Amino acid sequence: MSDDDLTALHLDQFLPHPPAKVWRALTEPDLLARWLMPGDFRLEVGHRYVMRAVPMPSTGFSGTVLAEVLAFEPERMLRLRWRDADPADDTDWTVTWTLEPEGTGTRLFLRHDGFDPDNPLQQRARRIMGGGWRSAVIRGLEDLLDSL
Amino acid sequence: MIAERTTEDQVFAALSSPVRREVLRLLREEGPRPVQALAGRFEMSRPSFSEHLRVLREAGLVTERKAGRQRLYQLEAVPLLDVQEWLTPFERFWREKLTGLRDLLDRLEDEEP
Numbered sequence: 001m002s003d004d005d006l007t008a009l010h011l012d013q014f015l016p017h018p019p020a021k022v023w024r025a026l027t028e029p030d031l032l033a034r035w036l037m038p039g040d041f042r043l044e045v046g047h048r049y050v051m052r053a054v055p056m057p058s059t060g061f062s063g064t065v066l067a068e069v070l071a072f073e074p075e076r077m078l079r080l081r082w083r084d085a086d087p088a089d090d091t092d093w094t095v096t097w098t099l100e101p102e103g104t105g106t107r108l109f110l111r112h113d114g115f116d117p118d119n120p121l122q123q124r125a126r127r128i129m130g131g132g133w134r135s136a137v138i139r140g141l142e143d144l145l146d147s148l
Numbered sequence: 149m150i151a152e153r154t155t156e157d158q159v160f161a162a163l164s165s166p167v168r169r170e171v172l173r174l175l176r177e178e179g180p181r182p183v184q185a186l187a188g189r190f191e192m193s194r195p196s197f198s199e200h201l202r203v204l205r206e207a208g209l210v211t212e213r214k215a216g217r218q219r220l221y222q223l224e225a226v227p228l229l230d231v232q233e234w235l236t237p238f239e240r241f242w243r244e245k246l247t248g249l250r251d252l253l254d255r256l257e258d259e260e261p
Binding site: 009011013015016017021022024025031034035036056108110112115 | 238239241242243245246248249250251252253254256257
């Protein structure tokens, strides 16, 4: 998938902890509340729950997520559906965590799908930046920010 | 609020030009540069190049200072941070969360030796 795909976000992070421990942080409600958002998560396909985070006015995100467990493979993969609790918001995201052992630790991949490429905020940025704005500008910004 | 919005528009407008993005890239990679050295990298008249620098200055993306007989241009990162908030709010969201996850896992180590 290219960097110019505006419907998905990919990130990965190395964690110096084994997959079993990372899996706990992804699936135990007490631990989820400490790094992501509080909510009544249960590791069961079809389980629905609510999570509360900070609203993001610049995106229209209300901050309250209606989530559902779509699929999982213990210590390897967890896929969730996230919708905005605001009924006026037709957001429908899929958040997929993938865990891969790396040395004595874990590489955790995040894939956040379902962004609307017609979102006016993104359109505004695209109009201004022209083609390739994401790779050209954002990568540059990231390099810059990393170097600060 | 109006003033902030205006600044944001100026930053977006400044970034809309490939020439100006290239100036920012050069300043990022090479540090502060004299205006002559920057101008020498672009095939355009000096007044046209000065106009690009003016737009960057007014957006707060670069600052100019005198060093002897030279005028040095330097990148200013703060307006770029503001723009990044617009372009990649979810990337920022997740990066912050992942940092929190790493910290939590480090702490669990201490709690459960």
